[in-house]
Amino acid sequence: MTRLLNRARRQSLAWLVFFVIVVDLIGFGIVIPILPFLSPQLGGSTVDIAFILATYSVAAAIVAPVWGRLSDRFGRRAILSLCLLGGAISHFVLAFADVLFMVYLSRAVAGMMAGGVPVATALIADASTPEQRSRAMGLIGRAFGIGLILGPVIGGVLARSETDFMLPCLVAGVLSVLAAVLAFVLLPASQAREGHAGATVDDTPPAPLREIVRQPGLPLFIGQFCFHTSAVSASVYLFPLWVANGLGWQAREVGLFFGLIGVVMVVTQGNILGRMTDRFGNLCVLRGAALCFSASLALSAVATQAWAMGALGLLLFSAATLCLPVLNTIASHLVTPASRGQFFGVTASSAAFGRILGPLVAAALLAQGGYGLAWLGISAVVLLVVMWSLLFGHGFTSQPTDAAPDVSGSNA
Numbered sequence: 001m002t003r004l005l006n007r008a009r010r011q012s013l014a015w016l017v018f019f020v021i022v023v024d025l026i027g028f029g030i031v032i033p034i035l036p037f038l039s040p041q042l043g044g045s046t047v048d049i050a051f052i053l054a055t056y057s058v059a060a061a062i063v064a065p066v067w068g069r070l071s072d073r074f075g076r077r078a079i080l081s082l083c084l085l086g087g088a089i090s091h092f093v094l095a096f097a098d099v100l101f102m103v104y105l106s107r108a109v110a111g112m113m114a115g116g117v118p119v120a121t122a123l124i125a126d127a128s129t130p131e132q133r134s135r136a137m138g139l140i141g142r143a144f145g146i147g148l149i150l151g152p153v154i155g156g157v158l159a160r161s162e163t164d165f166m167l168p169c170l171v172a173g174v175l176s177v178l179a180a181v182l183a184f185v186l187l188p189a190s191q192a193r194e195g196h197a198g199a200t201v202d203d204t205p206p207a208p209l210r211e212i213v214r215q216p217g218l219p220l221f222i223g224q225f226c227f228h229t230s231a232v233s234a235s236v237y238l239f240p241l242w243v244a245n246g247l248g249w250q251a252r253e254v255g256l257f258f259g260l261i262g263v264v265m266v267v268t269q270g271n272i273l274g275r276m277t278d279r280f281g282n283l284c285v286l287r288g289a290a291l292c293f294s295a296s297l298a299l300s301a302v303a304t305q306a307w308a309m310g311a312l313g314l315l316l317f318s319a320a321t322l323c324l325p326v327l328n329t330i331a332s333h334l335v336t337p338a339s340r341g342q343f344f345g346v347t348a349s350s351a352a353f354g355r356i357l358g359p360l361v362a363a364a365l366l367a368q369g370g371y372g373l374a375w376l377g378i379s380a381v382v383l384l385v386v387m388w389s390l391l392f393g394h395g396f397t398s399q400p401t402d403a404a405p406d407v408s409g410s411n412a
Contacts, residue, residue: 018139024147057233071341080120083119238374282330287393
């Protein structure tokens with residue numbers, strides 16, 4: 001009976017986190033198709049779009065480990081709610097942006113408060129057993145998928161013209177406030193120092209950050225979050241410009257396309273991802289998804305027909321979304337629950353640096369050699385993830401407990 005109650009508690013907590021993150025990501029998704037079209041009308045260039053995306057990531061890279069450590073100390077619920085409220089403020093600032101500086105300010109505030117996802121990821125890990133961790137991490141991916149389905153579609157529909165984006169941004173802010181209220185009301189307060197439900201409370205103090213990152217092999221593993229996210233953010237920056245130039249798409253069409261990608265995310269990161277990792281293992285799934293991601297990017301360099309551009313865009317984003325839950329699953333096994341929030345903050349910081357580099361590198365390649373060179377350059381970055389999984393990944397295979405495994409890479 002106790003085991004059944006613990007299982008029900010784990011599942012209910014995971015779904016509560018899922019629900020809260022979905023509401024917030026719908027608001028985030030509303031902004032995705034807007035930024036590439038809002039900035040130029042305020043005097044920005046394609047380079048400004050890249051710098052605006054980088055502004056968010058610089059702020060997030062600095063503060064993400066801080067939010068994670070605070071959640072380890074004071075509880076996941078309070079920090080998650082605070083981050084969601086900060087995200088709402090950023091959306092409201094964007095809604096009233098009438099000069100380019102306000103767009104930069106909005107994204108800086110959003111980046112500073114971008115601790116919600118790593119804290120929620122730690123909370124999901126807290127609420128799951130090691131054996132169920134892959135499926136639990138898939139919930140975060142599904143939340144992103146639903147946000148990508150509804151958010152961009154709502155953003156495109158609510159945009160009253162190709163130059164008026166106030167209403168979508170206001171709706172995004174209201175949704176983030178709602179998510180913050182739901183998090184504070186529905187989530188338990190005492191989740192910072194627990195392991196998975198049914199385990200004893202972990203009284204071990206969080207390890208210092210320098211001790212965590214000094215473990216053999218961990219810096220290279222953390223770098224994979226940077227490589228993967230740089231490729232994803234470069235693709236998010238490049239794709240709307242690519243289809244606008246080649247197909248004449250505007251914000252509405254881009255929003256609908258990302259909504260379609262969200263449908264794929266919901267399907268693949270539900271039972272399919274869990275079944276794939278159960279059967280083939282985390283590393284095999286990571287290798288296959290990263291290879292598909294890299295190949296789709298390379299083929300995009302030579303695609304010219306509408307059907308090929310659309311199909312490759314769908315394939316590359318779909319493959320990309322499978323990588324992060326697997327990386328998060330591996331990460332959740334590498335530290336104790338008392339340090340999990342801080343460690344996910346570190347991986348989120350690495351990913352944020354990737355979001356800085358990706359658009360900037362893509363913009364430079366685009367200026368030098370056009371879309372073909374830009375897509376090929378992004379493809380090469382993803383190959384670094386493939387190489388890591390082949391050469392060093394065996395030392396990071398998921399363990400049956402939450403004890404930190406040998407990650408020296410000696411088994412590769």
